[in-house]
Amino acid sequence: MRRVCLTLPTNRACTATIAAVAEEAAYGAREFGVEVHLLILDSSPPADLADHRKAVAALPAAPGVVVHHLDEDRQRVFLGEVVAATGLTEADRLLDLMLPAGVSYGACTNRAFLLAEALGCASVHRRDSDSRYQHLDGEPVFPIHHELAALGRRAADVAGSVDRSRLDPRCADRTVALAGASFIGEPSVDVAGIRALDPEAYREIVGLSVPSGYPEIWRRNLIDEAFRGAGTAPFDTDRTTLTLVGPTRVDMCNVALGREVYGRVPLPPATDTIGTDYFLLHLVHAARLPGVLHNRHIVNYYTGERRSDAGFLAYQLRFAKYLLASAHLEAVYTGLAAAGDTLLDPTGKVRPSAVAALARESTLLDPAGNEARLDVLDRRYRSLGGRYATAAGLFAERRRRLLAEARSDMEDFALLVDAWAALTAHAKGTAVNHHPTPGTSPAPAVTP
Known part of the structure; x- marks a missing residue:
């Protein structure tokens, strides 16, 4: 039976989301005859973690659904075993990149990728803790419907079941590697306030x-x-x-990828940096791998923490680091686009070495560009006043560190790409230590 991984990384209270995503898992298993592994990767504070455990224990048993709820201790044990099995000399560094102390949108998803390999899954379907599903006629509209209908199939075979195709016929024999949509609702609170205060800024x-x-x-x-x-x-x-999906048309709370992508290349593991987890969307597009773009958009909302003073500063820092990372990422994306079909080997799989080489080349960029970016942020944030001026002070205080991290984050990414084949290979033979939800049973690790 085909196995898929529906994953929910979280570091905050989200009991309602756990219940909702479990419903999506049950829908996928019921409607498509697959085994859905609902993987909750929990980095939440102790009180929220305890509530999540209760929420998971209360989930109704669903045929074809296996629930895995792993706190950071269990994740660390799994990752430690995988890294140790590789015998790589950079073992400690790799473990830090996979489970860093800070928030990393790429690292949490990379952990899902490795666990999906251990569970024998053919695809990873990602949701976020601040997400809700739309409803039509009282029923939830689950994105997994289109993801399971298309992923892993030859594009030519999918063409007859979509509303339209904009795919180059030369890509028709390639496998659909991505399916996704975006979100509806309020725009990012990280930048909406800036727009409201000063559109020109x-x-x-x-x-x-x-x-x-x-x-x-x-x-x-x-x-x-x-x-x-x-x-x-x-x-x-x-x-x-059916198309080559534009990276800006998809949100990472609403995306699924085939293992022919994430099994070859991970996401950049940069900490406290938004946007880096979109890397594989750019890679899929540049390599001309087919995808399905749909409109089952997630409903977006923001927690009170995101609007608090501490939450505001944390997210402004992540936004600033994204702007600095953009210089390096765009250099890589330009190289990927230029490489095009040559990113694929003769079997049609992505060549990791090409990605690692571009990441390393990007570290040679003149830092003057990012110096200028920080100057713009300092000037504009101070002009906005209030909490933005406070954020400007934080950027100034960390200026040298921010510039260094923009470069070192890409060096770390290249290191992880080089090690990824060994990590995924050894993940397949590593047990996932978890307590399954009542009524479900854990599945052994197999190669899909």
Whole structure:
């Protein structure tokens, strides 16, 4: 039976989301005859972790669903065994990159990838703790429907079951490697406040993430659409497109990837940096691997913590680090786009060595560009006043460190790419220590 991994990484209270994602898992198993491994990777504080354990224990048993709830201790044991089995000399460093002390959107998803390998899954379907599903006629609209319908199938065989195809016929024999949509609801609180206070400041700040060589009209459109998802229009009917999915059309709370992608290349493990977990979307697009873009958008919302003073500063720092990382990432993305089909080996699989080489090349960029970015942030944030001025002070205090991390994060990524084949190979033979939800049974590790 085909196994898939529906994963929910979390570091905060989300009992309602756990219940909702469990419903999606049950739907996927029931409607598609697959075995769904619901993988909750929990880095929450003790009180929230305890509530999550109760929520998981209360989940109704569902045929074809196996629930794995792993706190950081259990994740560390699993990762330690995998890393040790590789025999690589950088074992301690690799373990730190897989389970860092700080928040890492890439690292939490990389852990899901390795655990999915251990569980014998063919795909990973990611959701976030601050997500809700849309409803139509009283029933939830689950993205996993389109993900399971398309992933792993030849694009030519999927073409007849989607509403339209915009795929180059030369890619028709390739496997559908990605399925995804975006979110609806309020835009990112990290930047919405800037836009409300000073639209011109917003354009200059967000524009730091757009490559300088883009025509002005493209720049304006990219800035205008950034961080806004799919708008606010609710779901009314399915719309699906077989295409090379644009990375900006998909949100990481609403995406699924085949193991032919994540089994070859991980995500950048940078800490406290938004946006780096979108790397594989760019890779899939550049390598001309088919995908399905659908409109079962997740409903986005933000917790009170995100709006608090401490939460505000934490997310502004992550946003600033994203703007600095953008210089290096865009260099890699440019190289990926230029490589195109040559990113694939003769069997149609992504060549990790090409990705690692581009990541290392990006570390040679002149730091003057990021110096200028920090100057813009300092000027604009101070002009906004209030909490933004406080954030500007934090950026100034950490200036040297921020510049160094933008470079070292890419060095770490290249190191992880080099080690990834060994990590995934040994993950397949490593047991996942967990307590399954009553009514379910753990499955042995197998190769899909």
